[in-house]
Amino acid sequence: MKINVFIERKNENALLEMKEGTSIKDLLALLEINPVTIIPVKNGEVVIEDAKLKDKDTIKLMSVVSGG
Amino acid sequence: MKTIRQYAMIKKGDIVASALSGGKDSMSLLLILNNFLRERNIEFFALTIDEGIEGYRDSTIEDATTFCKKHDIPLKIISFQKTLGFTLDAFLKKKKMNPCTPCGTFRRYLLNKGARDFKATKLATGHNLDDEAQSIFMNQIKGNLALSAKLGPITGILMHKRFIPRIKPLYFMTEKEVTIYSLVKQLPIKYNECPNFVDTFRENVGRTLNDLEQKYPGTKQGIVNAFLELLPELRKKYQRTTGEIGTCKKCQEPAAKDLCKVCELISSE
Numbered sequence: 001m002k003i004n005v006f007i008e009r010k011n012e013n014a015l016l017e018m019k020e021g022t023s024i025k026d027l028l029a030l031l032e033i034n035p036v037t038i039i040p041v042k043n044g045e046v047v048i049e050d051a052k053l054k055d056k057d058t059i060k061l062m063s064v065v066s067g068g
Numbered sequence: 069m070k071t072i073r074q075y076a077m078i079k080k081g082d083i084v085a086s087a088l089s090g091g092k093d094s095m096s097l098l099l100i101l102n103n104f105l106r107e108r109n110i111e112f113f114a115l116t117i118d119e120g121i122e123g124y125r126d127s128t129i130e131d132a133t134t135f136c137k138k139h140d141i142p143l144k145i146i147s148f149q150k151t152l153g154f155t156l157d158a159f160l161k162k163k164k165m166n167p168c169t170p171c172g173t174f175r176r177y178l179l180n181k182g183a184r185d186f187k188a189t190k191l192a193t194g195h196n197l198d199d200e201a202q203s204i205f206m207n208q209i210k211g212n213l214a215l216s217a218k219l220g221p222i223t224g225i226l227m228h229k230r231f232i233p234r235i236k237p238l239y240f241m242t243e244k245e246v247t248i249y250s251l252v253k254q255l256p257i258k259y260n261e262c263p264n265f266v267d268t269f270r271e272n273v274g275r276t277l278n279d280l281e282q283k284y285p286g287t288k289q290g291i292v293n294a295f296l297e298l299l300p301e302l303r304k305k306y307q308r309t310t311g312e313i314g315t316c317k318k319c320q321e322p323a324a325k326d327l328c329k330v331c332e333l334i335s336s337e
Contacts, residue, residue: 034278034279034282035282036244036278036281036282037244037278039244039247039248039251046248046251062247062251064243064244064247065243065274065278
């Protein structure tokens with residue numbers, strides 16, 4: 001399945017191929033992002049890290065850490 | 069609100085200046101104070117410092133202004149240019165140093181002066197649990213406990229008659245919790261990085277603490293709680309730096325030495 005990810009801190013978009021049944025937690029592990037530093041937003045809604053992903057989901061990783 | 073009550077941060081008759089940068093911490097703080105203080109009929113206003121950082125500060129001031137208008141909160145804006153005679157950008161062109169050093173020094177100076185000029189009796193800032201845990205950890209690494217003695221949820225009570233005591237109502241909220249609050253309340257916050265921002269010591273410490281927090285949840289809270297147990301002893305030991313301080317010979321503002329840090333920076337050209 002394909003997941004569209006926007007990483008706010010880097011202002012970067014990526015289209016990732018993920019296995020069915022993976023969660024936000026797996027996505028964060030893949031991207032090497034510490035869950036403490038982001039808030040995941042799935043298709044416009046704030047979700048927990050255990051939320052499962054579906055094909056064509058859009059994930060925004062909002063930055064918790066402010067930059068200066 | 070629990071923190072405000074627990075530490076008796078604000079009393080009847082106080083006038084509170086809430087430092088407002090336009091970021092998520094200061095906007096969340098102002099919204100919390102807006103509810104808490106209005107209910108109790110306590111006077112307050114927002115205080116914004118315009119450092120003069122091109123391409124950054126203008127948009128955050130716009131956000132701050134819109135927000136204050138919407139909630140009917142008086143907003144005072146103090147600029148480096150009008151009070152110090154130069155913008156931060158102009159100052160940095162002349163001096164080669166980490167931009168955060170003069171920026172922080174000038175900003176703290178003007179927040180105190182501005183709060184006092186507008187008759188505030190307390191200055192509230194949006195420092196959160198992450199900020200405090202980072203500061204404690206940084207001072208520990210540098211071995212500078214005298215600096216840690218100046219931390220805590222309330223500071224500057226006895227220091228100088230021209231020094232407005234500072235309160236940190238978000239002291240026990242993590243940065244993540246503040247971000248969630250600002251999202252839930254739909255605060256107009258955009259991710260906006262200061263163009264002067266460099267990979268600082270604080271950022272490295274913050275990253276390390278976040279790694280530890282992920283592995284051992286409660287790390288930051290633990291660091292701050294342990295520190296608060298030690299703080300009364302630290303303040304006793306370092307009374308010379310936390311007790312009463314002197315007056316700057318040049319500008320008459322509070323100063324630990326003959327000159328305050330602002331006059332020292334300006335005159336070191």
